[in-house]
Each structure stands twice: as structure tokens, then as C-alpha cells.
Amino acid sequence: MEAASKIEKFKINVSSKQPTALVAGGAGFLGSHLCESLLSQQFNVIALDNLSVSGSKKNIERLLSSPNFSFWEEDINKPDFKLSPTIPLTHIFHLASIEEHLSSDKLSLQTLLVNSLGTKNLLDLAVERGVKFILVSSTEVFHGALSQTSVDNYFGKAADPEQVSFSEAKRFAETLTAEYFRSHDAQTTIIRVKDPYGPRMSLDVGSPLGQMIEQALNKERIELTGDGLQTYNPTFVTDIIFGIVKASVGNFNGKIFNVINPEKYTERAIAETLQKIIGGVEIVFKKKGDLQLSSYPLIINPTQEQLGWEPKVSLRQGLEETISNLKGETFAREAEIAQTKGKRDVGQPKKQFKTNSSLVRRIIIITLAVLLFWILLLPPAVLFTNIYSGARNIQNAEKSLKGDNFESAVDQAKKAENAFNGGQNSSKSIFWAPFLPALSDSLKQTGNLLFYAENISAATKNLGEGLNIIEESEEKQLSEEKLSEKLLKAGLKIDQAARNLEIATSVEIEEGKLLPTTSGLLADLKENEAELTELINALKQSLPN
Structure with a gap:
């Protein structure tokens, strides 16, 4: 690790x-x-x-x-x-x-x-x-x-x-x-x-072109297979x-x-170009290997x-610049990026919904009213339910973590992670929010908060799993090899928890624009973040590499 x-x-x-x-x-x-x-x-x-x-x-x-x-x-x-x-x-x-x-x-x-x-x-x-x-x-x-x-x-x-x-x-x-x-x-x-x-370019990936360049740079013999007529499109x-x-x-x-590049070059032609650029390099032909598939x-x-x-770049010019770079020399050359004309694709305009103002029968009116009520109120209800559920579970997870009840911490953190993820989806389902600019801004910032909360929950879950592995390892009489494997597995979980925190800290949240019921959640999560960071850093220093 x-x-x-x-x-x-x-x-x-x-x-x-x-x-x-x-x-x-x-x-x-x-x-x-x-x-x-x-x-x-x-x-x-x-x-x-x-x-x-x-x-x-x-x-x-x-x-x-x-x-x-x-x-x-x-x-x-x-x-x-x-x-x-x-x-x-x-x-x-x-x-x-x-x-x-x-x-x-x-x-x-x-x-x-x-x-x-x-x-x-x-x-x-x-x-x-x-x-x-x-x-x-x-x-x-x-x-x-x-x-x-x-x-x-x-x-x-x-x-x-x-x-x-x-x-x-x-x-x-x-x-x-x-x-x-x-x-x-x-x-x-x-x-x-x-x-x-x-x-x-990497000379370690085994491409034929890279191998020839490497052999030429090292002043070795450039080895070609068969008659050197295998073709490439450098x-x-x-x-x-x-x-x-x-x-x-x-x-x-x-x-x-x-x-x-539509122009094909044989291995021999490429080798001869390298020979002219570097000089003092011999070209040799090896025994022909397995039959190659015909080119397409x-x-x-x-x-x-x-x-x-x-x-635009010829083979000779390209190889000269490549070799110069690989030798560690500076080779000044500006990339030829042409000005691209034309409009950028900005997507399709939003569809306009038309309303039917004609009179309809009472049953249809009632049905539409119930449906509209359902559509307008269900997403906000689900949103606040998920926020409440997530906040409660992450709080319980933190308590379990501090009490060394790691299995419970993992279970509660998973529930919190799922709830905060569900809350993000619900916030996006409130389609009428853009018509109310203040509410739209609040929902956007609340969505950012829920993404932050989801990653804090994921960090808690992964940290709990890592600590649980360490605890189990201490309770069992393990061989040195088995113990090393367990600690490595725990370390990977702790590394993942650190990654979750990195993602969480990349989120920008305007606290003043949050929905009124969520400001306390942000403060609690910030406190959780600080405690998790301190614990993870301590574990990283104590675990073997």
C-alpha cells in the first residue's frame, strides 16, 4: 500500500x-x-x-x-x-x-x-x-x-x-x-x-516503432524481421x-x-530514416517469424x-523531433492548431408545454388535480425524508465508530450513503423549481451538500470496514503472512476512505443558500470530516507500507 x-x-x-x-x-x-x-x-x-x-x-x-x-x-x-x-x-x-x-x-x-x-x-x-x-x-x-x-x-x-x-x-x-x-x-x-x-512516447510498451527508435538511440543494431517489408502508418x-x-x-x-497518416512506410524505410538521422547504426535482418495477417x-x-x-509532419521531421526530445534536448515547435469555424452544439431548446384551457368533465379535473398534487409534493417529501434518514444514520454511524462497534458503523454509514444519494435524485425531480429562482438556487446548493454528505458517509463506511478487519486480525492467532494480507486489505479500505474525503472536499457549498432545514447538517458533517481526516492520517502512519 x-x-x-x-x-x-x-x-x-x-x-x-x-x-x-x-x-x-x-x-x-x-x-x-x-x-x-x-x-x-x-x-x-x-x-x-x-x-x-x-x-x-x-x-x-x-x-x-x-x-x-x-x-x-x-x-x-x-x-x-x-x-x-x-x-x-x-x-x-x-x-x-x-x-x-x-x-x-x-x-x-x-x-x-x-x-x-x-x-x-x-x-x-x-x-x-x-x-x-x-x-x-x-x-x-x-x-x-x-x-x-x-x-x-x-x-x-x-x-x-x-x-x-x-x-x-x-x-x-x-x-x-x-x-x-x-x-x-x-x-x-x-x-x-x-x-x-x-x-x-514510451519506449517500454513494445511497439515496433518504439523498439526501432530505442535501438537507434542506444546505438544498437536495428533488428528487422524477415525482409523488413512489414508496413506501418507512423x-x-x-x-x-x-x-x-x-x-x-x-x-x-x-x-x-x-x-x-495515409502514407505507409516499411520497417526498412523507417530504419533507414533513423540511420540517416543518428548515424553509425547498423540494420540487420532477423529470421522471419510467424506469418502476419494481411493488412486491412x-x-x-x-x-x-x-x-x-x-x-502535416513528415516522417523525417517527426523522427528528428522525437529523438531530440528523447535525448533530453529542447526542440521548439508550436503545434499547428487551425482555427475551427462553426457554431458549437448548445443542445436542444427546452420544450414548451401547452395548457388546455377548455372545460372538461369534473372527473377529469379531479383526476388531474390529484395527479398534479402528487407530482408537485412527492419529490419534496422524498427529498426531506432522505435528508432526515441520512442525517440520523450518519450520526449513528459516527457514534458506533467512536464506540469501536465497527460492524454497526458500516451498516449505518451504508444507509446514510444510500439516503443522501436518493436525496440528490429527488432534488433533481422537482421540475418546477427553475420557475422560482431562489428555490432553484437553494436546491442546487442542497444537492451539492447531499453529494458531500454521500462521500462523507462512504468514507465512514470504508474506514469502518478497514478498522473491522484490523480488529478481527488482532483477535485471531494469524501467521505473519496471513496478518500481512489482512493489514494490506485494511489499508486499501482506509485508502478508499481517504479518496472519498478528497472528493467530498472538492465540493463548494454556499451555506447561505441552503434550504433552512439543512444548515445544521452541514455543520455536523464538517465536524465528522475533521475527525475522519485525523483518524485516517493516524492509521496511514501506523500501518505498514
């Missing part, structure tokens, strides 16, 4: 006058370049990355000082993945796990999760907020042939299992995105890339980012674009015509 000395307050820097983009995989190779480009286009940018695969804080180090940039270390695969409702969004970019050829079974599983659970979480957020969702995928989705007996042969004889995971994962992510477009009217666009390269990173940004500001709902045709015309995109 990676222990921290204290819980950091998680805050997002945004300006309400500018569009705000959430970039999943923002600390990766492509993601960090996208963050830079969006900032130059006057976006607020939130880079989200769990730093477990290809992301690195080094990639975004120079962006951290920007007032419009925030970094959020979080895992989009979590079932309880959430973003504070006080953080405005206009765009969501999904570039997590775009790196190919991952190098272990564990990372292969991570690829599947990011492109299934992670994609669903981000799509749900996009639908909830009514914002654009841009999935960055790969042409690897085209690989494969159906087998009736095994998935191992989808991608050819002796296929790399990690490559299988990547291709199937991206195929599923695209299918899920298309389904959300059809079934939920989500504003989705899919961008496919192939053979990306450029500054900050596409420079700034060209790819230009296409992604252009797709994001246009109205391309439901579209799929192949942002790929790339359809580029729609991208060039509809998106108005084409690559």
Missing part, C-alpha cells in the same frame, strides 16, 4: 467562462499532448489518470503551474467513480489505456477494465451532464477472425495475449459508445489512431491531437474518424473531407 502522511484537499481550477474538458489518461503520451493543446485553445483542463500503466506526472509537470489546469489521480474503473456536481464540464476525452502492446497479464486485465467499466463510467457521466464524449480508439479493432473453440486464435497463430486484450477491449469500448449514442442520445465521437509517435502526435481537437469542437455526433484497408477519405484533416 502506498501510504501518505496526510489527506490532500482535492480542488479543481476552472473558469466558468471557458469550456472545461476532463481528459482520462491525461498523464499519458497522447493525453498530455491533448491537455497542452486544449489549454492553448482556452479550455479548463482536468487531467485524470491513475498513473498505473503508461501515465507519468513527468509528462504534465510543466502544466501544473497553469491556473486552468488540474490533475486528479483517480481510477475510472471504480464502481463508485464520481465527479463533484460543482465542477462544470463541456467535454470528456477518453484516452486511458490507449498504449498498445502492454507487457504483462496484470496490465492486460487493466486494459480490459479501462475499456469496459471505465468507458461506461465516463459515458454515464457524459449523459448525466449532457456533454460531448470523445473516445480515442485504435485500428486494432479490425484485427480478428471468429473461432468456435478458442479466443486465442482471434488474432492469428501464437497471438500475444496482451495484444488480444487491447484489440478486444477497444472493440468493446467502441460498441458501448455507439450504443450510448443510439439509446441515450449521447453526444459521442470516435477517433481511431494507428502507429502514433512523437515526444514523450502518425506524428501533433497531427493526431489536431484531429482530436477539431472533432471535439465540431458537430460530429455518432461519427467515427480514422486520424491516421484504411478508409481515410471521410476524415479528410468531413473533418478537414490531413497530416
